[in-house]
Amino acid sequence: MSTIQKLERRKQYDQVLPLLEKYVGNFGIENFYKDTNLLWRLGQLYERQQQQEKAISLYRLVLKHHRSDARRVQSYYDSLEQNTRDYYVPLNYYYELVEYRKKITTFKPPKGVYLNMGNAINSPYEDYGPALSRDKELLIFTSKRKFKGINSKPNEDLFYSNQVNGYWQEAKAFGKPINSIYNEGSACISRDGKTMYFARCEAPDGYGNCDLYSAQLQPDGTWGQIKNLGPQVNSYAWDSQPSLSPTEDTLYFASDRLGGFGLSDIYFTHKRKNGDWAPAKNMGPVINTRESEVSPFFHPLYQVLYFSSRGQLFNFGDFDIYKTYKVNGRWQEPLNIGPLVNGKGSEYYFTIDTDSKNLYYARSEADDIENLDLFSFPLPMEAHPLAVTKVEGTLVDSVTQKPLSGVISIIDLDNGIEISSKYIRPDGSFEFSLIDNSRYMLIIQSSDFFTIERELSLQNDTSLQVMTTLIDYNIPMVFENIEFDPMESDIKPEMEPILDEVAYFLIDHPTYLLEISGHTDSAGNPDFNQELSQDRANAIRRYIEQKVNLDEGRVIAIGYGSSKPLREEKTEEDKRINRRVEFRVEKPDTPKK
Structure with a gap:
């Protein structure tokens, strides 16, 4: 040195x-x-x-x-x-965005951030530590609901529930010999359903205050042959929350033993050829921090480890759930699985079914951190093990080349479900991790331009550059494809995409007003031209109001006839330019003229 x-x-x-x-x-x-x-x-x-x-x-x-x-x-x-991190929109604003689009699209909005698993599973006491069997028909969890244990403290026991016709049945205690006067909890089960690993605390055969044990399913359907995993795995401290790798040769767990990085760390042990467990090892400084890491869960099919942490660099609340991928034998920087799961309280004990359709986890509300309940939720994109294909891009002004601000939302078109919305980064960039070989709709919203929609059929990592032009609110906009048939005021099909875009802008910006002005050329009777231009402006106003159910008064329609030409009419092209419909957007802080 x-x-x-x-x-x-x-x-x-x-x-x-x-x-x-x-x-x-x-x-x-x-x-x-x-x-x-x-x-x-x-x-x-x-x-x-x-x-x-x-x-x-x-x-x-x-x-x-x-x-x-x-x-x-x-x-x-x-x-x-600042230009690589995620800037998630606040959850309440995210749902406002969803509600706006419900009026104008057929995309299905999320049904809720999470769903309490109900009275068949949860009790007035703490319920946590869910684990699923491979066939998804057995749920095992921990509860403090039933008995007083040693020292008259609430006793932790293992409970189970069977799923019948899509409904979880009334939870039942495992009973002896799994449950005892000591504390049992945090179980996981092998693929064949015949071996269970769980924690038992303050037992006379333990090495510390909580140890890891195994149990075997007996021919008569009961559980027995309970065995402490031994001093190679257990320590003189707290060892709990086991999770098996898909190959079942590695066991991950949490421990607060001395010599770790923080208050509690994630450890692992692997099974030797003779069937014994090797000495446990710490998972290292990328996974573990100076704070607490707990409740590891290894996905049943993929090389993805989930765990709960309060020491990683991006938390929404106290404990949040993260995922990390093993690439070339090394665990990558953990990723927060997003605000649709992680809230202001604490989230622990994460598990996913084998189809990666639903997640199950324990969480506390921010105002009741002492009590945990079990929740389930359709697996969000951020938490999905296959969401590893990058979609990234930049949003810049096509004239100035400067970055623009706004909100990016992505909709999974195959399932009709939105993915968490993010703010565009300060440099105009954005990034999402999605599932390959899937279809998505990219929606970009900003107060500076009309909503942009772009459909993506994802094939490998994708980079986009989205160019748009800022709206100058002092200049009326004229769209080339809004041209009426001679002497007519009917809305034509080719006009509808532009009118829809204007309507969506008003929905996304609920305080803005719109003025529509109709203009004709000088040919013909001036009174007739004025009436025709008013009819055309009114037709557009009615279309927009009906399209998105706007409040009365937000759209004003005025017909000017031929009184405000843009050009002196010397040619047919001059007349065509004067026959127009103008749109002027009025910002809420813009004084009326």
Whole structure:
């Protein structure tokens, strides 16, 4: 280390980089909170070498593990990430957007953020720790509803419910020997349904205050052969919340044993050839933080691990659920699964069915953090294990090339369900992770332009550049394809897409007003021209009002006849230009003239 410091004083950074890289590469767990300054310094050296991704990953580690003032690092990291992070719209605003579009589209809006699983499952006491059998017909969970345990404290027991014709039946306790006067909970079950892993606390054969156990299904349908997983897995602390990998040779769990990164960490153990479990290992500094990580869940089909954390860098509430992918043997930076699941309270104990259709999890309301209930919800896109195909793009003004602001929404056209809306980033960029080989509708809304819709048939990662032009509210807009037949005021089919766009703009901007003015050329009787132009403006007004059910008075229609020509009429082209319909949008803060 002294050599590194000497080279730094001499500003010989090219020589410092490989030495510091090697030094940090040999970090033990304690170094991640004792020596976060070295992570910061290595990150800066990577930046000097234009290795931005490596630098940012080190800054993330600093923020996850520091135990001192890191406001300078946080501020710098935020400035780097402002054009790559997600800016989700507030949930109440998201549902306002959905309600607006319900009036104008056939897309199905979400039915709710989450659904309480009801009285057959939940009780007035804490209910949590859901696990599903592979056939989705058995739900196992933990509850404190029934008995007093040792020291007269509420006793945690394991319960189960069977699904019959789509309905969960009244939950029942497992009974002895699974449940006892000690605390049992947080179970998971093997693919064949014959082995169950669970936690038992304060038992006389335990190594710590909570240990992991296994149980076997007996020929008569009862459970027995209960076995402590032993000191290679369990510690002298709290070990709980097991989850099996799809191959069932690796068991993930949470523990607050000494020597971890934070208050509790995610650990794993693998099964040896002789059937014994190997010594448990910590999952490392990308997954674990100086705070708490709990309730791991490994997807039953894919290499995706879900867990709950309060120490990752982007939380909506207290504990949020994250997912991480294993790529080339390394776990990637965890991703928050979004506001449709994660709220202002805490979310724990996440599980997904084998079809990736529904999720089940325990959560507390922000105003009642002491009680947990079980909830289910159709799996949102952010939580889906196959949502790994990137759709990214930028939104810029076609004239100035400057980035525009607004809200991006994506609708899954195959299922008719919206995906969480996001604000466009400061540089005009946006990004979503979606499922490949699927159809989507991209909807961009802003106060600066009409709503943009674009359909995507996703095939591999997709990059888009969306060009639009800002609305100048002082200049009336004239659309070329709004031309009436001679002497007629009927709306033609080719006009409807433009008129629909104007109508949708008014729905998305409920405080704006619209003035429609009709104009004719100078040929013919002036009184007739004025009446014809008024009829045409009225026809457009009626179409827009009926299309989106607008309040009366938001659209004004005026016929000017030939009194306001744009050109002196020397040619037929001059006459054609003067025959027009103008649209003027009035912003709410624009004074009337």
